[in-house]
Amino acid sequence: xxxxxxxxxxxxxxxxxxxxxxxxxxxxxxxxxxxxxxxxxxxxxxxxxxxxxxxxxxxxxxxxxxxxxxxxxxxxxxxxxxxxxxxxxxxxxxxxxxxxxxxxxxxxxxxxxxxxxxxxxxxxxxxxxxxxxxxxxxxxxxxxxxxxxxxxxxxxxxxxxxxxxxxxxxxxxxxxxxxxxxxxxxxxxxxxxxxxxxxxxxxxxxxxxxxxxxxxxxxxxxxxxxxxxxxxxxxxxxxxxxxxxxxxxxxxxxxxxxxxxxxxxxxxxxxxxxxxx
Amino acid sequence: xxxxxxxxxxxxxxxxxxxxxxxxxxxxxxxxxxxxxxxxxxxxxxxxxxxxxxxxxxxxxxxxxxxxxxxxxxxxxxxxxxxxxxxxxxxxxxxxxxxxxxxxxxxxxxxxxxxxxxxxxxxxxxxxxxxxxxxxxxxxxxxxxxxxxxxxxxxxxxxxxxxxxxxxxxxxxxxxxxxxxxxxxxxxxxxxxxxxxxxxxxxxxxxxxxxxxxxxxxxxxxxxxxxxxxxxxxxxxxxxxxxxxxxxxxxxxx
Amino acid sequence: xxxxxxxxxxxxxxxxxxxxxxxxxxxxxxxxxxxxxxxxxxxxxxxxxxxxxxxxxxxxxxxxxxxxxxxxxxxxxxxxxxxxxxxxxxxxxxxxxxxxxxxxxxxxxxxxxxxxxxxxxxxxxxxxxxxxxxxxxxxxxxxxxxxxxxxxxxxxxxxxxxxxxxxxxxxxxxxxxxxxxxxxxxxxxxxxxxxxxxxxxxxxxxxxxxxxxxxxxxxxxxxxxxxxxxxxxxxxxxxxxxxxxxxxxxxxxxxxxxxxxxxxxxxxxxxxxxxxxxxxxxxxxxxxxxxxxxxxxxxxxxxxxxxxxx
Numbered sequence: 001x002x003x004x005x006x007x008x009x010x011x012x013x014x015x016x017x018x019x020x021x022x023x024x025x026x027x028x029x030x031x032x033x034x035x036x037x038x039x040x041x042x043x044x045x046x047x048x049x050x051x052x053x054x055x056x057x058x059x060x061x062x063x064x065x066x067x068x069x070x071x072x073x074x075x076x077x078x079x080x081x082x083x084x085x086x087x088x089x090x091x092x093x094x095x096x097x098x099x100x101x102x103x104x105x106x107x108x109x110x111x112x113x114x115x116x117x118x119x120x121x122x123x124x125x126x127x128x129x130x131x132x133x134x135x136x137x138x139x140x141x142x143x144x145x146x147x148x149x150x151x152x153x154x155x156x157x158x159x160x161x162x163x164x165x166x167x168x169x170x171x172x173x174x175x176x177x178x179x180x181x182x183x184x185x186x187x188x189x190x191x192x193x194x195x196x197x198x199x200x201x202x203x204x205x206x207x208x209x210x211x212x213x214x215x216x217x218x219x220x221x222x223x224x225x226x227x228x229x230x231x232x233x234x235x236x237x238x239x240x241x242x243x244x245x246x247x248x249x250x251x252x253x254x255x256x257x258x259x260x261x262x263x264x265x266x267x268x269x270x271x272x273x274x275x276x277x
Numbered sequence: 278x279x280x281x282x283x284x285x286x287x288x289x290x291x292x293x294x295x296x297x298x299x300x301x302x303x304x305x306x307x308x309x310x311x312x313x314x315x316x317x318x319x320x321x322x323x324x325x326x327x328x329x330x331x332x333x334x335x336x337x338x339x340x341x342x343x344x345x346x347x348x349x350x351x352x353x354x355x356x357x358x359x360x361x362x363x364x365x366x367x368x369x370x371x372x373x374x375x376x377x378x379x380x381x382x383x384x385x386x387x388x389x390x391x392x393x394x395x396x397x398x399x400x401x402x403x404x405x406x407x408x409x410x411x412x413x414x415x416x417x418x419x420x421x422x423x424x425x426x427x428x429x430x431x432x433x434x435x436x437x438x439x440x441x442x443x444x445x446x447x448x449x450x451x452x453x454x455x456x457x458x459x460x461x462x463x464x465x466x467x468x469x470x471x472x473x474x475x476x477x478x479x480x481x482x483x484x485x486x487x488x489x490x491x492x493x494x495x496x497x498x499x500x501x502x503x504x505x506x507x508x509x510x511x512x513x514x515x516x517x518x519x520x521x522x523x524x525x526x527x528x529x530x531x
Numbered sequence: 532x533x534x535x536x537x538x539x540x541x542x543x544x545x546x547x548x549x550x551x552x553x554x555x556x557x558x559x560x561x562x563x564x565x566x567x568x569x570x571x572x573x574x575x576x577x578x579x580x581x582x583x584x585x586x587x588x589x590x591x592x593x594x595x596x597x598x599x600x601x602x603x604x605x606x607x608x609x610x611x612x613x614x615x616x617x618x619x620x621x622x623x624x625x626x627x628x629x630x631x632x633x634x635x636x637x638x639x640x641x642x643x644x645x646x647x648x649x650x651x652x653x654x655x656x657x658x659x660x661x662x663x664x665x666x667x668x669x670x671x672x673x674x675x676x677x678x679x680x681x682x683x684x685x686x687x688x689x690x691x692x693x694x695x696x697x698x699x700x701x702x703x704x705x706x707x708x709x710x711x712x713x714x715x716x717x718x719x720x721x722x723x724x725x726x727x728x729x730x731x732x733x734x735x736x737x738x739x740x741x742x743x744x745x746x747x748x749x750x751x752x753x754x755x756x757x758x759x760x761x762x763x764x765x766x767x768x769x770x771x772x773x774x775x776x777x778x779x780x781x782x783x784x785x786x787x788x789x790x791x792x793x794x795x796x797x798x799x800x801x802x803x804x805x806x807x808x809x810x811x812x813x814x815x816x817x818x819x820x821x822x823x824x825x826x827x828x829x830x831x832x833x834x835x836x837x838x839x840x841x
Contacts, residue, residue, distance in 0.1 A: 017568075041447035042418070156316075185315035186474065186519045193523050212447060219522035255452035257481035259520060260504040265456040266481070269449035330734055355740040368731040372753050374558050382739040410552035412562065428735070 004174055004206040005031040005053065008067035012048045015060055023048040023061075025230035031174070035200065035207045037217035037238065039252075040227035046210045049227070050176045053208070054093050055083045070174065089119040092167040096179040098159030102151040102166075109135075109147030112166045119170040134165040138195050157188035161195060168199060175200065176208045181216075193220055214241070214252050226252070229276035248275055280339075281306040281468050282327065282436060287336035289319070289326050296322040298492040299336070304485075306435075309462065309469040311483030311500070313476060313516070318489040320472045321363075324438050327470070328360050340436070352386060359429040363441040365421035369413040375399075375424050376409045382432050398427040402457060419450035423457065430461065437462075439471040443478060455482060476520040480504055488513045569833040576829020582822030590638040597632035601789045604628035611805045622807040624798060630811050633789035637812070640790045641819060644705055644774045645767050651709035653763050656716025661755060663717070664724025665747045675721070682714040686769075687776055694782040701774075701790065704783035708773050712766065719762055723755040757834040764827035768820035775816055791816050 012024040024045040029036070040046040052063045055075065068075045070091060075083065087093075095101035103111055112131040116122065122130070128147075135143035138161040151159055160180060167175065180196065181189040197220070200207045211217050217224055218238045226234040226249045234246040244250050251269035282304040289297040297319045304310040312320040325331040327338055329350040338345040340358060362368035370378055379398055383391045396406060402423040413421055422442065429437060442458065443451040455478065462469055473479045479486060480500040488496045488510070496510040508514045541549070548565075552558040571577055589596060598618065604610075604627030614622040614630075621630040663674035681689070686708075693707035727733060728751070736750050775792025777783035784790030786797070791812040798809030 041449060186476075187315065187515060190519050190523060197523075197525065214448070215522055219524070252448060255449050257452075257455065257475075257477040259477050259480050259517070264481075265459060266452040268452050268456065271449075328738055330737070350740075352740045355738060360735070360738050362731040362735065364731055368735055370732045370736075370750060374552075374555060376555060381736065381741070385739050385741050385745070407551035410555055410558040411550070412558065415550060425735075432739070 003030040003032055004071060005208075006067050006069045007031075007049075007053070008065060010049065010052060010065040010068060011063070012045070012052050012057060013062045013064075014058075015062075022230055024052065027227070027230075027232055029225060029232070029235070031206050031208065033173075033204050033206050034223065035209060035221040037209045037211065037221035037224040038227060039211060039214045039217050039224055041212055041252075043229070044227040045230040046212075046227050047178055050093065050178050050208060050210045054087060054091060054176060056093070085119070088115055088167070088172065089170045090172050091174045091176070092170075092172040094160075094163055094167050094175065094177040094180045097183040098151060098156060098163050099183075101163060102159060104151050107148050107150055108154070108162045108166075112162070112169050115166050116169045130169060131165070134169045135162070137168075137199065138162070138165045139191075140165075155188075156184050157192060160184060160192050164192070164196060164199070168203075171203070172205065174206045174208070176210070178210045179212070180209075182211065182213070189216075214249075215256060233275060246275075247272070279306065279342075280304060281341050282310075282470060283337075283339040284323070284327065285337045285339075287323070287326060287338060288334045289322050289331050290334040291331075295492055296331070297326065300489075300492070300494055301336075302487050302494065302497075304468060304470055306468055307466055308485065309471065309483040311479035311486040312470070312472045312489060313474065313479050313486055314489035315474060315516075317491065319492040320489050321440050322492075323489075324360070324440050324470060324472050328358065328438055329354075355434075356386065356432050357434050358436045358438065359432060359434040360438040360440065361422075361425050361429050361442045364445055365418045365425060366413065368425050369421055371413055374410050374412055375416075378424070379428055379431055382428065386432060388432075394431055398431045401430065401461070402427045403453075417450075418446050419454060422446060422450075422454055426454075426457065426461065430465070433465075434467070436468045436470070439469060441473055442471070444474070451478075458482065476503070476516060488516065566833050570829050573829045573832060575825050576833070579822045579825025579827075579829060582818060583826060586638055586642060586819055586822070589635055590642045593635045593639060597629075597635040599629035599632040601628060601633040601636040602787050611801065611808070613805070614807050614811075621811045622805075624794070624808045625801065625805075630794075630807065633794060634791070634812060634815050637789040637791045637794065637815070640701060640784060640788060641771055641774070641816075644701070644708070645770055647705045648709045648712055648770050649763050649767070651706075652712040653716055653759060655709075656713035656718075657720045657752060657755060657759055659713070660717035660720025660722075661724045661747050661752050664721035665728055665743065665751055671721075674717070678714045678717045681711065682718075684711070686711045687773060690773060690777060691780070691782065694777060699782045699785060701784040701788065704774055704777045707777070708770055712770065715766070716759055716762065719758050720752075720755045723758055724751050727751055727754045760834065761827055761831040764823055764830055767823040767827075771816055771820055771823075 007030070008028045010024055010027045011022060014021045014023060027049055038046045038049060048057065051057050053068070053075070057063055063076070065076060070086065073086070102108070109128070109131055112134060113127045116127045116130060132143045132147060135146055140146050140158065140161055146154065146158065146162065154162065177196065181192055184192060209217055209221055218241045221238050224236055224238050224241065225232050226246065228248050234244060234249045236244060241253060244253060248269070251267070254267045255269055257266060280303040284300060284302045287297055287300045288295065300319070300323060302310065312323060314320045322331050326333055329345070329348045332348055340354065376395060379395045380391050383394060388394065395409065399406060399408060404420060404423055404427070408416065408420065416424065439458070443454050446454060459482065461467065469483070471479065471482055480503055483500055485499050486497070486503060487494045490512055496508070496513045498508065502508065503517065508517065546557065547561045549557070549561065552561055604623065606627045609619065609623050609627040611625055612619050612623045614620065616622060619629050619631070621634070623629055659674050659678065663671040689711045690704070690707040693710060694703050697703040697706065733746060733750060736746055774783055775795065778790045778792030779796040781796065784793045786793065794812040795809045798812070801808050
């Protein structure tokens with residue numbers, strides 16, 4: 001499995017009124033055509049990691065790394081034009097809430113067509129055809145009707161599927177999904193995940209799944225990285241989660257209330273200061 | 278056991294949208310009742326209707342046998358029933374210190390010895406006195422939710438309405454807050470009516486549940502029944518299965 | 532060799548920025564300090580503040596600063612002297628009065644107009660808007676229609692009408708301007724109230740049994756203050772100009788009061804040969820209006836109601 005994405009010692013810093021704050025402190029991993037989960041709580045730096053790879057951190061953020069390369073292209077030294085051409089075409093990102101990540105004043109179909117035409121030289125008619133194909137691929141039953149709808153006219157689950165369609169229409173090789181199902185109801189979550197799963201497998205894509213939900217990530221991904229305070233504290237195979245070594249991972253795994261498990265009180269995470277070092 | 282909270286055939290309509298359609302539930306004193314459902318099921322609306330925050334279009338609601346009329350509630354009601362909201366930032370006034378916000382219910386009800394009560398309330402939810410004069414934006418989500426719980430308890434109610442109290446919190450913080458809620462309920466012998474979309478949370482915290490969908494109660498069962506699969510309705514069963522996580526049907530790619 | 536056995540006392544700055552305030556006062560002052568830091572980071576805003584502080588000082592110490600009397604001029608020997616003349620830094624007007632001294636004393640009138648209008652109009656607008664926004668229904672409708680009526684008239688025309696009815700004079704000019712200034716504040720307060728009304732923290736206070744009056748005055752209005760303060764500050768420039776306009780038309784301050792607008796009016800006749808008589812008060816109005824605008828802009832940034840952290 002060749003490395004699609006190589007990250008070595010990634011750091012993201014923000015200037016604040018009280019000094020520099022390091023949101024990501026030396027994250028390293030390699031990703032092939034597999035499903036990698038990055039799990040952490042708020043403030044762990046997981047979202048910032050995903051955005052740094054995409055090049056979507058805010059302008060005041062400072063991103064540094066020993067290596068940040070996608071398919072051999074060094075992302076840090078690449079000119080902005082090259083990064084822009086990669087975004088959408090070869091690396092795509094799905095965000096959490098379609099209410100906020102889809103353009104509210106453009107119809108869904110138009111947004112997908114725009115994404116496609118940005119990266120490929122296709123006629124309007126062909127772009128429309130491919131957009132409709134894509135909407136069908138995310139299991140939207142009436143693609144023609146949804147094509148003309150606006151984001152506020154569709155449910156959360158459908159909006160997220162439209163977002164997936166929009167992001168995958170240009171055929172990227174790497175997909176970064178930042179909490180793609182957190183804003184959805186649990187039954188809808190599974191539908192969206194199975195669509196994502198199928199598409200990723202069919203197209204041989206690499207997937208980075210960023211989430212706060214350890215159990216969900218472990219049931220969906222092949223490998224899991226657990227982040228705490230900007231660092232990776234543990235890296236393990238998803239199937240191996242029950243044998244996690246780091247106390248944070250163990251704590252995170254055990255503290256969720258599970259149907260049928262009768263633990264009163266729930267085991268609570270005892271945060272040790274040395275984890276943040 | 279007599280029902281301390283009793284809702285019969287309650288309907289709530291917003292413009293032409295029916296949020297609740299003939300809903301009935303009974304909560305016994307000292308019990309913990311869960312309302313489960315997905316978004317749009319009406320579970321939060323039911324809680325808000327009991328609190329007097331949503332207009333009932335039909336049906337009756339009773340607290341300890343006394344009927345509640347429309348949206349009018351009296352001070353005695355507020356001393357008996359309090360609510361904890363979902364969004365920890367949204368439920369605390371951004372421009373007031375914690376001290377001021379805890380003092381407010383005491384001031385409204387003319388309770389003396391506010392100083393002692395505030396310190397006791399903060400202590401009960403595990404926040405030190407150093408938090409007393411902070412503003413909400415200086416607190417983490419979990420801390421804010423603790424303040425919200427302290428505020429709900431400061432008037433010493435007997436019934437607590439909880440609207441997804443931990444949905445907006447990190448998993449580890451959720452465990453702490455759930456433990457706190459359990460302890461508080463034990464210590465003060467409270468009655469809980471808790472809304473959640475998370476079956477794990479609701480089966481952990483509650484004895485009896487009502488599963489809601491589209492403004493109606495689909496099934497009533499005990500947490501035990503749910504955990505052991507003694508489920509009648511398909512919808513409930515689907516929810517159960519979905520809560521267990523993602524199941525892949527094909528082989529993972531290598 | 533000294534052994535430090537106790538922690539050194541906090542500096543004032545540390546005390547203000549402490550994340551464990553020990554009293555309500557400390558918390559309030561700390562918050563005010565953070566706002567001040569945000570504000571002073573904007574240099575133009577500080578310039579605006581300095582201009583206004585200068586205005587206040589000039590008005591307060593007018594008796595000591597002004598070289599001549601603003602009312603009595605040297606009719607015989609010092610009429611229409613140009614700026615830079617001996618003893619008359621900014622020149623004299625057609626009655627031999629020192630323009631600099633008149634400007635200095637006129638600052639008191641300007642300040643008075645601005646302060647009175649703000650004190651009258653802002654609270655009225657705030658209360659009307661917040662009550663309308665929170666109550667909704669027919670109360671909202673009636674109050675907003677009244678507001679609309681006042682808004683429909685051009686400010687200066689309505690002020691003119693009031694002054695014409697009440698008689699000329701600076702006090703009546705103040706009343707007239709205040710009456711026409713409050714509607715935008717009501718609109719702002721209502722808009723903020725509508726946003727705030729549905730939030731959980733207001734629901735929480737309702738669930739404590741607070742009366743609507745208590746909720747509006749103690750919980751909703753503080754949320755409207757930031758937007759209102761910014762708007763009032765930005766409006767001050769316009770208020771000065773309206774007062775000057777009324778003075779210019781002879782309906783505001785009456786002679787011999789050294790109101791800046793009236794000075795421009797009376798200096799109009801000489802603008803070609805003796806430009807300084809009208810221009811100097813004009814420059815004064817310009818500088819003070821600029822000061823208010825810069826201050827207002829700075830306040831808008833510093834008082835951002837969506838502050839998310841220290």
